[in-house]
Amino acid sequence: MRDGIRIARLFGIDVLVDWSWAFIVLLMTWNVSAVFAHWHPDWGTFGAFALGLTASLLFFLSVLLHELAHALVAISQNMGVRSIRLFLFGGVSNIEREPPSAMAELLMAAVGPAVSLGIGINLMILNWLLLPTIDPAAPFETISRLGPLQTVLLWLGPINVMVGVFNLIPGFPLDGGRILRAALWAAWGDLERATYWAASIGRGVGWGFVVLGIALFFGAHLPFFGGGPVSGLWLAFIGWFLATAAQRSYEAQRIQEALEGVTVSQLMRRDVPSVPPSTSASALVDQWFLRSGDHAYPVVDGDRFVGLVCPGDVRKIPPPEWPTTPVSSIMTPADRLATVAPNEDASSALRKLANLEVEQLPVVWNDALCGMLEHRNVARWLELRIGPPRGWRPSHAQ
């Protein structure tokens, strides 16, 4: 699955983890264990590692709380939220609709960093109250006397503050960029122009990070960012990710606007050649697949849409059995297929195409096939409206 593995369902929202997330948990555990081992030489490698892992998992729990805050505000503002995904750079909420107003966007964006800063500052205050006075001449001596819980909290507080501050960088699609977009949107009353500027600043910030990262890689030393080739590569990588995400969010926004008010029936293909369920696989190959360039054919029994058949279904049986195998026994039945309704919003249908990574979706109304919503038709329509597509194309046929 492209979106990741589901680990929980909270408030009706799927919590997914990506493979890249496992990598970052390991990297972080390794890093934090090294710090803890340095603070507490007496704990041994295993002790430092166990505590490092606990600290990383608590860190990702705080990231999840940050995302959950975005998601719950989004739901309260009538923007549906399907899932929260944890991946290499933290978390992202899969919000189904654009915010209805600048105020809704401001609230939704601000609540995430507020949660991270809240957790971080509270932990730091707690530490300050609990911690023995640190002797400035020998700070490690004080730290080495701390128990496991306090050691973890000592690390967890500042890192949550860093997450909050990082997310406030005013480059779209970071939270700070969304806050900036909300402000520009409120000031200009023009969402597209606001998105354009917030995303342009996001790209600028991203490329700025890339340049700083390269400078660090080649030996420069900067306040706050530190130095060294590893930090440099990491910073450049984050910058590249931010710049790409800004560009992609801007394009997604333009597509969303172009599709505003358009329904599936306006974009679907109507003259779809269908296959009766009793057709043999060999007839399907000779008279359908070899006669046209379509990816898949709907199977229709009288008026009823019963399934979809594609080349992969034919490959499941050996060629000698083709003449005696009916299409109905190899097709994907209708109840296992995602479909769209003719009056559905084109933008939500396009999101289904992209999320399911399919080339087409049957358009079905009252069990009858009305047409097919095909990726290439939507792409052509968008090309006529806003120019050639980039980066949002699904990759597999259904």
Ligand SMILES: [Zn+2]
């Ligand atoms: Zn956030």
